[in-house]
Amino acid sequence: MLGHRVTENYDVVIVGGGIVGAACAAELSGARLRILVIDAGRVGCGTTGASMGHIVVMDDSEALLNLTAFSRELWLRLAKDSASACEYLPCGTLWVAADAEEMDVVYQKAKNYEEHDIAVEVLDHKSLYQYEPNLAQGLAGGLRVVGDCVIYPPNCAALLLQGIEVRENCNVCQISDNLVSLENGSEIRAEFIVNAAGAAAPKLTAELPVEPRKGHLVITARYPGFCQHQIVELGYLKSVQKMEKESVAFNIQPRPSGQYLIGSSREFAGWDDSINRNLVNRMLTRACDYMPALKEMFAIRTWFGYRPAPMLSCPPPRLASGDAGAGESKNGGDKLPIIGNWPKVKGLYIAAGHEGLGITTSLGTARLLAAEILGQPPPIDPAPYRPSRLFRENK
């Protein structure tokens, strides 16, 4: 094999078989293009396989609301056709307000959602406990977002990739003008290349401002009926201004198996691959503050994943909440994913930086990207997510 280089040709090469890469491939597959998806490991083995699969509309900013709401619509459509493959659970989201101050946020949020035709229900103290009797006493109320749901991400990634050529256990070591170089020495030419390598995307596209932001999850044994919604605290708001290196927020998700996923933690620790026991304990303590009965339940496993966090120095952050929210970043930023043409490399498109919302926003991302590649009208305004916004300062 010495000196012998294989060169293959495809129309589109997508680097990364996570939920984002898979969604992009599925979206482009209708267009009679020769598509290849490459993953260093197996489909969904990255952050996608470590995540919660909460499909949630977020209103941190207008742009985030547009992308998440549009994406949720696409998820509901997908889930309607393949509910069991997706392990679809239409549980809604319940944002919990601890006190009067947080109730004010509930009213603001409700108004914001309703203006965008997102169905919500404001819950007072009493109705909160009617929905979720296992919440701690003394909470003020909450906001129920009816259409939010839960899916099982790795299986969804596999589902999206059905019928598409996928090369697994294949490491890409470089992306240059219309060329993807593999670790085994061979090369692939492609008119379009999509970097959807998640938190590892900057390893292939220098200057891409994405960094890993580690998050832990704990799964419990089976306790069917303990809670009905994905429940997230609003209390995060208070600590948001603090630029903490580590933070936790209460977030619980019912699984169809009767188990519960408990989150969430955020931490800038690079690619550190050990369990941060202290942070996990803090996270569980937070969860038990909100649901004391959790104390009696058994945790059977802990793991973590790396959120692909955008590190932008753009407009100041607005308030964020819960896990699925992008949370505060030490770098501030607009906390939006990076979707679209990368002007510095020929044929390169980016679909990365989805932080803690990539499962939700993958489908919307794919629509935006496909529209750009195929020269079709964009489904929503693509400007807020464009890579070109990152270069503003240089001009």
Added chain:
Amino acid sequence: MTRIVVVGAGPAGIAAACRAAESGAMVTLLDGEPYPGGGIWRHSIDYSVPRPVRNSKEAKNMREKTKISNGARKAKRWFNRLDKVGVSLRTSETVVDITGRSVQVQREQGELDSIAFDKLILATGAHELFLPFPGWTLPNVMGVGGAQALLKAGMPVNPASPRGGVKRLRVVVGGSGPLLFAVAASLAKAGAKIVCVAEQTSGMQLAKFALGILRYQPAKMVQGMGYMLQYFPAPYWPNTWVKEARGDSQVREVVLTNGKRQWIEPADLVACAYGLVPSVELAALAGCKQENGRLVVDNLQRTSIEGFFAAGEITGIGGTDLAITEGEIAGLAAAGKAKETADYTDYTEKEKKQKLKSVKSVVNKLIARRERQQKFARLLNQSFALKPHLKQLPADDTIVCRCEDVTFGELKNQADQRSAKLYTRCGMGPCQGRVCSSALQYLLDWEPNKVRPPLFPTKIGAFISNTESLKRKAKK
């Protein structure tokens, strides 16, 4: 004083704890089970009664009646030694995590405690390899250890028949290894009718094994013959294995095969195990180096992590005597009593022998003994190596992961354990793959999955109170 924590109170852990304490270390011996003794000695001493009663004549007589005397005598010696040296024995305390220089233990009631150590000895033993076959999920099909445990817990093997008289339970024992003898013997002794013992390895291998025993451990031969006599006249069939269990509300019959033909035997109970696999999960969690599913240790039982030792079946399956010797060496070494002994890892066989002769320390004697016992261990592992046929045991619709109801058909096309977990949930249930993972490592040649804390299901509240108590400790 050196603080030594020993995890696992089987023969290896007990020997390690004794040696370490006798050398002046402060020793804590932990076991997740309510009684010490590990797989083999746990029931030799009735710990549920206070010590004076335990040592009473009646208690002794009762024990004598139910125990295999040779092993029990040895057990008693070690238990007495343990009583004498003042080891802090903590049972019903399971180690669920190791962080830095402390172990996190979970008590029966669910609370966590952390115990700091200077040296750690891992002696977590082994568990059975259970290979799934069609029908294995029927009631009354179980592991050999399960059958033994039920028996010791008082399972009736000759229940009264409705038509008067007693109906002896018909038992098929299957799988591989000398354990089958032992369990068949104790079942027969308790009154069950042994239909047959189906041993997968060939008659030729068994003959070699018998010769080897005569050479290395003649006493074991006597023990084996004793077992055989106990369940006589049931047949012992080499080159035979259980292909399928059939029944309705419970197992009624089994299909046996020798690879060429198959036949049916009646059975009310099936006890099956294909040998033992080292329980390395805790060591893996701590990051100790492993090879082929065993913990890697050096001449003094040191693992790849400074200050961490390992002894017993966790370093490879080799039987009780080897486990004891390894435990003794680990205990002495951890307590700093093996300093005078050079580390002979880099020496040739000949040089090693010379050194061993010249330095007549206890440790060296033990090391020489360990070498002899390891020969027997190698013979054991060769003689009962599993046939490739057994990889075909499960059918496509045979459930492999019982917690999540995942079938072999769903698993066989997955690339590895991690993919299986991601796409089928195999091994994600409460047992965390403790049963199916070993089976899949054998059936599909998969690497084990990464071990994540907690090692065993742990009460969430315990994490928290533990953090709080840690904080309090830190403040003091």
